[in-house]
Amino acid sequence: MGAVQAVQDGKFVESQTAASLAKENIKKANSGMDKDAFLQLLVAQMKYQDPLEPTSNTEYISQFATFSSLEQMQNMSATLELSRASSLVGQTVLMKVTDSTGKTTQVQGNVDFVVYENNKAYLSIAGELYSMDDLDKVADKKYLEGYAKAADFLNIYKKLPEIGMLSIADRDNVEKLEEILNSMDEYQLSFLTDDYIEGAKTYIQRMKDIIPNEDGNDPDDDSGEGSDTK
DSSP, X not given: OOOOOEEXXXXXXXXXXXXXXXXXXXXXXXXXXXXXHHHHXXXXXXXXXXXXXXXXXXXXXXXXXXXXXXXXXXXXXXXXXXXXXXXXXXXXXXXXXXXXXXXXXXXXXXXXXXXXXXXXXXXXXXXXXXXXXXXXEEEOHHHHHHHHHHHHHHHHHTTSOOGGGOOGGGHHHHHHHHHXXXXXXXXXXXXXXXXXXXXHHHHHHHHHHHHHHHHTOOGGGSTTTTTTOO
């Protein structure tokens, strides 16, 4: 059975006018509508238009030109997204992924490669693909190195007892703390507060005072190291 149109005051009443179809087309274009879908709408619009007040050719051309412009913008946006995604290969990123239940989880890792499908870019992280839409942060390698060293430093520092309770049993932790501290450059040290840095130096010096005594050596015979620290 063919399409049925209502008649009011001797005129056909359209269920969707040319203007409303054009607006709907523009809205759907932003959600992935392509040129074929637009042409199908255009044909339907011509088929069911009011024969007493047909849409002019000029208006059809204007609608098509509008969609063509939107399609070009979509293509440009897709190209830019692919370029941006490709630049992330080898970098560490943080993704915020929302599942079907609405639960959001964070995924962090290195981008191994990029997959491009249906005008969408997907990042491969630890064998899984994630949409560029889920990208939350891109971490600089220098920042990650500084953050990792600071985290290792604090992890060891918080295991140490109060300075007055320090003993030879804490030697390994103090030496690891000193190793990390000496390996950090000025930028990496900025991840730590002055209190932590000065506290670490106090622990290190205190351990240097303890070691000669525990080893049974005279501090004055150890090249003077630790001889005038008290």
